[in-house]
Amino acid sequence: MNLMSRVTRLGCALAFCCLALVLWGVPGTRALNNGLAMTPTMGWLHWERFMCNVNCQEEPDSCISEKLFLQMAELMVSDGWKDAGYQYLCIDDCWMAPQRDSKGRLQADSNRFPNGIRHLADFVHSKGLKLGIYADAGNKTCAGYPGSYGYYDIDAKTFADWGVDLLKFDGCYCDSVKHLADGYKQMSLALNRTGRSIVYSCEWPLYAWPFVKPNYTEIRQYCNHWRNSADIYDSWQSVRSILDWTSSNQESVVPAAGPGGWNDPDMLVIGNFGLSQDQQVTQMALWAIMAAPLFMSNDLRHISPEAKGLLQNKDVIAINQDPLGKQGYRLRKSDNFEVWERPLSNLAWAVAVVNLQDIGGPRSYTIPIASLGKGLACNPACLITQLLPVKTKLGFYEWTKSLKTQINPTGTVLLRLESASKIASKSSL
Numbered sequence: 008m009n010l011m012s013r014v015t016r017l018g019c020a021l022a023f024c025c026l027a028l029v030l031w032g033v034p035g036t037r038a039l040n041n042g043l044a045m046t047p048t049m050g051w052l053h054w055e056r057f058m059c060n061v062n063c064q065e066e067p068d069s070c071i072s073e074k075l076f077l078q079m080a081e082l083m084v085s086d087g088w089k090d091a092g093y094q095y096l097c098i099d100d101c102w103m104a105p106q107r108d109s110k111g112r113l114q115a116d117s118n119r120f121p122n123g124i125r126h127l128a129d130f131v132h133s134k135g136l137k138l139g140i141y142a143d144a145g146n147k148t149c150a151g152y153p154g155s156y157g158y159y160d161i162d163a164k165t166f167a168d169w170g171v172d173l174l175k176f177d178g179c180y181c182d183s184v185k186h187l188a189d190g191y192k193q194m195s196l197a198l199n200r201t202g203r204s205i206v207y208s209c210e211w212p213l214y215a216w217p218f219v220k221p222n223y224t225e226i227r228q229y230c231n232h233w234r235n236s237a238d239i240y241d242s243w244q245s246v247r248s249i250l251d252w253t254s255s256n257q258e259s260v261v262p263a264a265g266p267g268g269w270n271d272p273d274m275l276v277i278g279n280f281g282l283s284q285d286q287q288v289t290q291m292a293l294w295a296i297m298a299a300p301l302f303m304s305n306d307l308r309h310i311s312p313e314a315k316g317l318l319q320n321k322d323v324i325a326i327n328q329d330p331l332g333k334q335g336y337r338l339r340k341s342d343n344f345e346v347w348e349r350p351l352s353n354l355a356w357a358v359a360v361v362n363l364q365d366i367g368g369p370r371s372y373t374i375p376i377a378s379l380g381k382g383l384a385c386n387p388a389c390l391i392t393q394l395l396p397v398k399t400k401l402g403f404y405e406w407t408k409s410l411k412t413q414i415n416p417t418g419t420v421l422l423r424l425e426s427a428s429k430i431a432s433k434s435s436l
């Protein structure tokens with residue numbers, strides 16, 4: 008080999024190493040390698056609304072049973088949820104029989120799921136939907152059903168055999184942080200070994216936080232999404248505390264999100280009892296800014312047109328599902344207002360202004376345009392559309408201008424900013 012070709016080879020090897028190092032450092036490159044959740048997962052999950060109601064005698068319409076999921080599957084298709092992007096119909100805790108079968112496999116409660124999970128999965132698939140299920144890394148699930156500890160491979164195989172498409176894996180009853188971490192990793196590998204595409208939804212950091220600062224680079228290598236903060240309740244206080252948690256920890260969590268792996272602030276409770284219309288707007292807008300998995304937990308048989316319109320809002324879902332896959336963050340907090348922003352593909356940005364004051368009436372907030380999108384969103388100008396609470400075209404804004412918004416107490420104004428130069432280059436094509 009002559010000297011020149013050796014030098015060229017060395018150069019190529021060095022360039023390859025540098026590229027590998029650069030990619031290693033870029034968030035979003037080292038995700039769980041299952042090709043799933045390239046945008047945040049969307050679906051329905053029973054927990055917040057139906058909890059562990061196993062009393063089918065007294066409450067046949069709201070107990071955790073095959074019937075509930077068959078009805079939700081029908082509605083997800085007939086009422087436009089599937090078309091809006093909500094694809095995963097997910098079972099949470101309390102579906103299991105109290106004992107494993109004679110071969111050590113988990114089994115569904117035979118009174119409440121008389122035809123078993125395989126039958127439910129077949130039905131869900133026949134509707135063009137996907138089925139999610141729940142298990143736990145520890146000795147028991149949070150509600151006390153059989154845990155997967157010591158059974159990771161068997162359980163992964165059982166779920167794959169049944170045709171399950173998503174696993175929510177909880178972390179109750181783990182006796183150490185090591186047990187917790189090992190459990191989450193082993194189940195991830197076990198799911199991969201089944202060869203079936205199964206979205207892996209974790210709660211690993213939530214259970215790790217009281218003991219150690221979670222290693223998000225590692226978590227991202229094993230999970231498609233991960234819960235960080237306490238369970239959501241049907242209340243404004245709960246939604247607010249999740250937003251506070253996320254913004255207070257944004258330096259740790261925001262860089263971890265990207266195609267294939269997302270921070271999960273828990274279910275959407277829109278359509279239930281606890282949030283006013285303005286607060287529902289705030290949840291929808293901020294879950295879009297946070298690139299959150301969108302799992303509704305509500306009763307699709309009884310939902311107001313306002314809640315349905317909000318949950319199916321195409322413009323807001325497009326922000327949540329933006330292919331750039333970068334999570335937004337809180338930009339500013341002052342006088343009980345918060346401004347959040349999220350970079351989007353094609354140099355666009357989403358901006359949310361939240362009025363956290365829960366006394367008085369609507370308040371106005373003025374944003375200097377130059378302060379948005381790291382100074383780039385509207386340089387030299389941008390087209391601004393208000394998406395929530397009502398869609399309104401606000402027109403072109405130059406970099407030097409300000410935008411005045413009016414926001415109801417506990418409500419949010421969600422804006423989309425399109426770069427004027429991008430619009431000009433599109434129209435000249």
Ligand code: GLA
Pocket residue numbers: 054099100148149150177210238
């Ligand atoms: C934990 C989880 C909840 C739900 C319950 C079920 O609290 O965080 O989302 O799955 O367990 O028991």
